[in-house]
Amino acid sequence: MMFTAEIKVMPLKELLDPQGKAVMGGLGNLGLKNIEDVRIGKHIILQIEATSEDDALSTAEEAANKLLANQVMEEYSIRIS
Amino acid sequence: MMFTAEIKVMPLKELLDPQGKAVMGGLGNLGLKNIEDVRIGKHIILQIEATSEDDALSTAEEAANKLLANQVMEEYSIRIS
Numbered sequence: 001m002m003f004t005a006e007i008k009v010m011p012l013k014e015l016l017d018p019q020g021k022a023v024m025g026g027l028g029n030l031g032l033k034n035i036e037d038v039r040i041g042k043h044i045i046l047q048i049e050a051t052s053e054d055d056a057l058s059t060a061e062e063a064a065n066k067l068l069a070n071q072v073m074e075e076y077s078i079r080i081s
Numbered sequence: 082m083m084f085t086a087e088i089k090v091m092p093l094k095e096l097l098d099p100q101g102k103a104v105m106g107g108l109g110n111l112g113l114k115n116i117e118d119v120r121i122g123k124h125i126i127l128q129i130e131a132t133s134e135d136d137a138l139s140t141a142e143e144a145a146n147k148l149l150a151n152q153v154m155e156e157y158s159i160r161i162s
Contacts, residue, residue, distance in 0.1 A: 002117070008124050023125075023148065030147050032140060036083070038127035043089050044104075047118035059115060066111050069102065 003048045003056035009069045009076045011039035044068055056080050084129045084137035088159045090150045091122035125149055137161050 011017045020038040025059050046063065050056035060078045067075040092098045101119040108116050126146065131137035140158045150157040 010124065010126070020125075022151055027144050030144075032144055032147075034130045034140060035127050035144065036130055041124045041126075043091065043122045043124035044101075045091070045118075045120045045122075046116050049115045049117055052122075059113060063108050063113055063116065066113075067107055067108045068136075 001050065001052075003050055003053060004081050005046040005048055005056060005060035006079045006081070007044040007046065007060060007064055007076055008041060008070060008079075009044065009064070009074050010039060012075055015073060041074070042068075053080050056066060082131065082133075084131055084134060084161055085139035085162050086127040086129055086137060087160045087162070088125040088127065088141060088145055088149060088157055089122060089160075090125065090145070091120060092156050093154060122155070122161060123149070134161050 017039045020040045023040060024035060024038040046060055048056045048059050052060060057078060057080050059079065064076045064078065093152045096118045101121045102120060105116060105119040127141055129140050131140060138159060140159050145157045145159065
């Protein structure tokens, strides 16, 4: 069966997010002054061929741990559907 | 009131996603051969000061249209909480 895994990878809350800060400045320059914080991460969608949802989740976790997220600086969450 | 807007920006389905294809190759080299497709986009979290959820949504839409998404190549969806 084919499963879709959506992986959200975000910079850790404890760390600065310079890309987000730059975008917040840009939005302010465009007149959107009521945006108080911006954080930017990655959204990754995997199509996984697996026998069960648990199997698909474990594949997605392995992909996130080994390649997609840098756990020194980022945290991730996975949703299977 | 403070609202959180989560904006998911993904490459259009009709277009190639070379970054996703490269990551799929990398996952295959790591032994994850049951991943059939990878698409990579951005996940952006805004903190918006607004009087209502509708007001926050319209600010997030303006931010997405003006700066965060390139609608020639990307589509976006917004979730307010």
